[in-house]
Structure formats: structure tokens, C-alpha cells
Amino acid sequence: MQMNYTGEHVWAGATGHFFIILSFTAAILSAGSYCMAARESLQEDAWKKLGRLAFRIHSLAVAGIMATLFVMLKNHFFEYQYVWQHSNLAMPAKYIFSCFWEGQEGSFLLWTFWHVVLGNILIRYAGNWEAPVMTVFSLVQIFLASMLLGIYFGSVHIGSNPFLLMRQLPENIGLPWTKLTDYLQKIPLFQDGRGLNPLLQNYWMTIHPPTLFLGFASTLVPFAYAIAGLWKGKLSEWQKPALPWTFFGIMILGTGILMGGAWAYEALTFGGFWAWDPVENASLVPWLTFVGAGHVMLVNKNRNISLFSTFFLTIITFILVLYSTFLTRSGILGNSSVHAFTDLGMSGQLMLYLLFFVWMSVCLILINKRLRIGYTILSACLLLIGIFTGAKTASVFSFALLSILALGTGYHYYFPKEEKEEALWSREFWMFIGAIVLGIASFQIILYTSIPVLNKIIQVNFIHHPVEVIHHKMQQWFNYNGLANFASGKLAPEKNAIGFYNKWQSVFAFVVSFLVAFGQYLKYKDTPFREFSKKLIWPFFVSLVLAILIGYGIPRTGSLQFFLNELLLFSCLFAILANLDYFRRIGKWKIGKSGASIAHIGFGLILLGCLISNAEKEIISQNSGMDLKYIDKELSNSNNILLTQGDTLKMGSYYLTFTGRKKEGIYIYFNVEYLKKQEDGKYVSSFVLKPFVQLNDRMGNVAEPATKHFAYKDIYTHVKFAELDVPDDINGQDYTIPVAKTMARFDTAYSSNGMLILDSLTTHFSHKKYGLPDSVPAVQANLRAIDINKKTYAAQPVFAIIDNKVHSVDDTIKALGLKLNFWNVDPAKGKISIYLSERKSNKRDFIVMEAMIFPWINVLWIGCLVMITGTILAIRDRLKKLKKSVVTD
């Protein structure tokens, strides 16, 4: 039955659907035509033209999808699930971009968009490479576009469509409300959306994702060139045009990652800029291999060796980007990451794409046609086995093994190998070593990050496997080798995972920074050892002395003087100084020609900043009063401290006071004042920090730290706990629920702001003053209150009995906000009972907070800027050279 719903903006969804289908089909057409164009000889221009046209249509369609989604978000069409789920009316308009890419569909769109931009640039400039390169681009676009299709085959669906109406969602179909034609008006939930995750309501979130995705997208360019090179049999020519793109990608991806770090540092509660969170790792790993790829390309360009490594690293970078997407978007990291996405049911699809591109790359690396066919047939068999027998992991594993085997075969038979070994002191040898170290470093990170994947594999395939015997046997073997946790499929990340990563990665960082220091001094082919060691002697000794002075000369609280850190400190300084010296002596301070040196200086500075700010991080909020070590020596985790309003506590060289909270809209700001003690004992305010909590009922409240930046240190302050549902009338005149106090003469009772003493009881007092007849039996209590400043106040509540009923006359001490109700006398024990209530404002507000000092963290940020600048300069230089070579060709 066709129903007419009122108030729905059906046209928007229809437009969106249309563009999705268009972008998908145009991508297929483009891939097909470009493929034909690449196969034919160059005279056949028609295919190429058709491919171009199709890609342009695809580009327009992608732009159309994005525009439609923006219009829907802007105009709050809450009948659409994407709009309802990711935005709301209250949100400031500037976060519309964050809403756009909060969901998976939006972030896939962003990724697609950058591919479209890069693809169009390539159409213009790729020249002869256009057809094969654009074939790869279009292929990737087919897959990405299909992520938005949202086609259902029973329970299996391909893609997730952002233009679905709420009532069209499979889980909502058939629900009673979908049968109301005026559901939009009737159901209050549709009046407003759920809103944006509070974590993403931050300005970094408007620039970090686009930069990061441009970085991811730019890994496709060298990949496409590499594939094109293999396909067309031009095994080394592809690198020339791919090289500037590679460094462009390295720069953008690096910037994106660092922006993520800056966001984490500023807005997240990691307590630092890098926490080895799986999502962070997933973007760092392809960057490392990308850097490796760029550098072996340089080697290959100059010496025509390491050809296989250029292919391997370029391809693996793109594959790792896909794997990262799978890791963060399949929901598999659910338990181990703060910001992994939940499953949209597309992990199978992502996995298939990943396998497809692995297959394509490996197949092409097998230069021989027969081998290619053989490999393809075997892969196809495994795919079928995987799909139809349910032994998915087994077949994926076999496929991985097969692919490694095929890679080895390809390398062995079809890639040129140097007859003579390259000289020990040659640039190519050490650059190659550097690339390998980067590869190993990324392997360590990705392996440890993939633990949840390993668990899943073990659980699915062995624990619940019908053939228990196999598992039993395996477990015995694993137990024997200390791998019991792994075998049980319940491997958990180490408690101190950050330390674990740091330890491994410091070793790699040491090697890499050392290579960065002397790499440029080496010549290609061979360098006389004496010649280059003479040039390096000064930077070497200066940095050694500096490292010893910094590490051991100044008394340190942190871990900088630990051997490994000390080594790393030395190698970072060496990298910086050696490159600076190179810039001076060989580069002659010519900025335009010294991009590499500058970028390397920046890299050294980044590592140095990371090292110092981490190793010498000082938690000044450590709780000195309580020592938890008696419970367990590992439990000295007392980084949080209670700060009560008005109190002043010493932390580090500061005195902290919490001066109160202020509510502004959905934000509660906590004013923490940092004071310095002067010589005369007076406290002077240094600065005020306002960490805050963003209230969000539906998605949970989010606390954001506040940081004071100095040139040489940052002070980070974070509210770990505060009572958020404090009533608004905390400053009002209301009283708390009375507390009963039983007192004999001279007993004391405590209020939150002083103490009460019962001085005496008397029956001789003026009844009239209390409005009581003289005949009534009554007792007056003489209470004395003393506040913290030893000031005394008096109160005289009265207890009387009129007609056998208790009649109390309360007294208050206004200055202390106390109300006293005298309600019982126990003559036998000589005790009286008093109800004590306090004004609500007497209860002092408090926060539990953490404060840390990050010394010299600015070195890190300066390093980022220097590295980015250096890379831009190097790319510019390359492009100039490329142009020249084109002209001379």
C-alpha cells in the first residue's frame, strides 16, 4: 500500500540515491574504458576519452552526493537517519562538517572526494600514464562508491546508504509508528536529532579528518603508478612521476596524524598527545611504510637497485591503509579503543576489498603470464572455499601464505639483483637499512594493535571448532611455549601498553635518527670512511656532550637518564646537529635546495620533543597523603587529587585553588587558579585554567582538559571527577536535610564549617521572647559555635512542651548558615537532641583533578612545522627538476 507521509523531504533522498547509483556506474564505466585504453596502443584515443568523461561524471556525482548530504544536514531533515543520528538543532553551524564525517558513510565520502580531486589532477598531468593509472583509481572508486550503495540481499547488505529514511531502516520496517502518515509531527523524537558526539565538537575535528583522509587518499597515487608500472612492464619508469606524489602524501598524512595528536592533547583525556591508541596506530603505520617507500624510490632513482622494495613498500602502504580502515571500522577494536567505530555490518565487504587489492598487486608482481593465471585460479578457489564452506579464516590464511609465496617467487625470478654487493659506506645501503627498520617498526605496531583480531581468529576457529582435538594439541604446544593466553583467544593488551610500545619504538627511533644524521653525508656507490667521518666528528661529539649534560648534568625527576632514553636523546641531537651542519656546509644555507636537511631537522626535533616531554613528564597532582603501595606496589596510582573550593594545595612549584564553577549552556567550567608564593608569604595569582565538562545526556558527558602553554613547558589540568548534578541553587537559601546530634553538656558536634559546643541548659529564661506562656515547661540550650577563624557565635534554641506535644523554637546562626532545632531531652542520661541543618551553600564544591607538566613540548610542535616546511621545499625542488627533465627530454 502506498502511503503519503506528511512533512518528509523525499526529494533529497531521491537525489542522493540517484547520485550514488550514478557515481557507482560511472566509476565502473571509467575503469572499463581506461582499462581498454591502457591495453590498446596509444592511437586508440576514443577509449581514453570515454574513460575521462566517465570519471568526470563520477566526480560530479560524488560532489552531488556530498552537496545533498550537506543540504540535508543544514536544513535538519531529521526523517533521515544520517541527519537524525549525527546532528541536532542545538549544535552550532560550524560543526556541520564534523557531523558530515562523524558517520562511516560520511568518512567514506570524504575519502572518495579526495580520490576524485587527485584523479582529476592526474587526468591533466599524468600524460602517458593516464590510462593505466586512472584504471586503478577508478577501480578503487568502484569499491568506495559501493560502500554507499546500501543494497540488501536478504541479511547480507552491500554498503550503507546515508540517504535512508528512519522508517526505511531494516530494524524499523513494520513497526507501528511507520504506519502513521503524520509520524513526523506526532512523534517528539523526530523534532530533534541525537546530535554530534561531544568529543567531535572541537575545531580540530573540522580540519583533522580532511587532512588525514587526503593523506590516505594520496597513498593511492604512488600505488596506482606502481600497479601501472607492473602492468605495462615499465618497472622503474613509474617512479619518476610517483616520487613527488609520495613525498606530498608523506607530508599530508604526517600533518594529519600530528593534528590528531594535537587534538588528543588538547581535547581528549589521554594525558598526552600520543597514547598508542589503535586508531592512532592505524594511521601511523602506513605513514612509516610510506616514508620507507619514498626513500627507496630515491635510492632506485640514483642507483637503479632496490627495485623490488620500491614496489613492496609502495603497495604495502596502500594495503595498510585499507587494513587500517578494516581495523577501525569493523568494530573489532570495540573493547580496546576509545574511538573505534562500531560495526555497520560491512566488515566482510571491507575484507573482500582488502583481499582483492592484495590479489591484484601480487598477481602483477608475478611478471610471468602463466604464473599470474595459476595464482589467480588458486586465489579464486580459496575465495569460493571461504564463502561456501565457512572456513573463512583458514582460507584467508592460505591466501596470505600463497601470496607471500608468490611474492617470493616474483622477487626471485623477475627482479634484477645486484651482482656485486653495494659498498658498506654507500648511501643506498644505509637508506635501504632505514627503510627496513621503518618496516619492522610498523610491523611491531600493527601486530600488537591487531591482538583483538588474533583473539577473534583463535576464538572463532579453534575454541568453537568442531575438531577439539586440534585445538587441544595446539594448546598444549602453546602452553609449553608460554603462549597460553594467546591460545585461549583471550590475550589482553599489557597493562602498561604505552610503555611497551615506547620501549620497542625507542629502539627503532634510535636507529632511524642515527641514520637520518649521517645518511646525507654518504655518497651513492661508495664513500671513503675517513672523509665522511671527518665531517661528522663535530656534530657527533657536540651532541654526545649535550646529551650527557642534559641527561646527567641537571638533577632529573623523570626517566631521561635511563640508558635507552639517553641513547635516544643523543641520536636525536645528533640527527638535528648533523643535518644543521649539512645545511650550513653543503647546502650553504640555501633554503630552496635543502628541503631534505630541513625536513630531517624537523624529524629530529619531533622525536626530541616526544622524548623529553614524555620522559620528564611530571605529575604534580600526586596524592602525597595516601600511599597505596601497602596494598600492592603497582597500585601507587594516585595521580588524582581532591581540591575543595577555597582550599589551597601545593602542587609542584605552584599552589592551586579551586575558586568555583560556572555553567554556560552545556558546558560547566571549573576555575582552577595557579598561585605562586612570594617571599613575604603572600600568594599571587599566576594564571587561571578552566577545564570543563561538556554535558551530554545521551552520549555521556565529556571532560576536556585545559592547558597553559609556556615557551618551555605546558601545564595540563584535567577534571577527573566532579559532581555534575549539583542543584542550581547551590548558592540559594535552602537548607540541607537535618542531621541529628545527641549532646551532653560540653560535648561538641561538627558542622561543615565549624564546631558546636553545648555550654549549658537552662529553664530560667524569658518565655515571652519566644512567644511561650510562662506556665509551659521549657528548656533553652546555650550553644556556642566556633568557626575556622576562631570566631564565636551563640545560639539558643528552645524545647517546650505544650499540651503534651513537643514545641520547638529554632535558632539560626546566619553567619555560618546553621539552623538548630532542639527536639528532645533525655533527662535520665542528661543528653539533648539537636537537629542540625546547614545552608546548601555551606557544602563546599570540590573537584578531583590531575595536573601534569609537559616540559619542552613546544620542541615537538616546532619540529612538526619544520618537517612540513622541509618536505614542501623538497617536493618543490623535485618538481622543478622533473620539469627540466621533461623539457630536455
Next chain:
Amino acid sequence: MKRTHIVGIIIIALAIGMIMTSLVSTSKYASFTEASKSPDSDFHVVGKWDKEKGTVYDPQQNANLFVFYMTDIEGVEKKVLLHNNKPQDFEKSEQVVVVGKMKDGEFQASETLVKCPSKYNDNKPVQ
């Protein structure tokens, strides 16, 4: 022996070392019962907070102690002492992962991971 062979051997050694250190992790997802069997090692226990027993957090006394009761997947309930601040929004938790050791029938935790109702995936506007 060629130099590349030496490099190759070093790489393989490193790779094996990394795989082993990653897989011989000191921690594991476990139940309370399993954790009590080896009180010296750390465990990750996944479970649910027992709402009826409430929580104790008195920052005035100790800002780094938060106590609650948790039922693990096997249905065993234990007292958990978290030696850290009370996680903000703890009451809204759907699932709690505690990291620490079992001691004298109580779980001494140094970290928790509180999973609140999904921030990304809740499409049911009308029950």
C-alpha cells in the same frame, strides 16, 4: 656471507622477538574465578556493574578509591576496588572492563574501561 644475509637474519630474529613479546602478554581476559587462581598476575575482567549494590566514592576521604560490585560473564559477583577516580558517567555503563589482580576475594583494579551505550550505533527512536 653476504651483508644482506646478515641483515636478513637480524630482521628475522627481530620479527620473531616482536611476535613472541606481543603474544606472551602478561595479561589476559578472564573471569573472577580464573583471576583468583593466580593472584600475582594481572587480568582483564569483563562484566556488569551491580546497580542494586550501588557505588562508594568519597573523594574527601580518598579521591583514588572507588568501590563497586561487578558480575562477570560467568555470573560471579565480586567487590571491585578501583584505585583511581570514579569514572565520570559510571552509572550509565553497559559494560565494564577492570584491569588488576584478585586479592582475598576482592578485585584490586588499577584501571577501568567503561563502555557506555553506543555512541554511534543506536537507531531505535521508538521502542
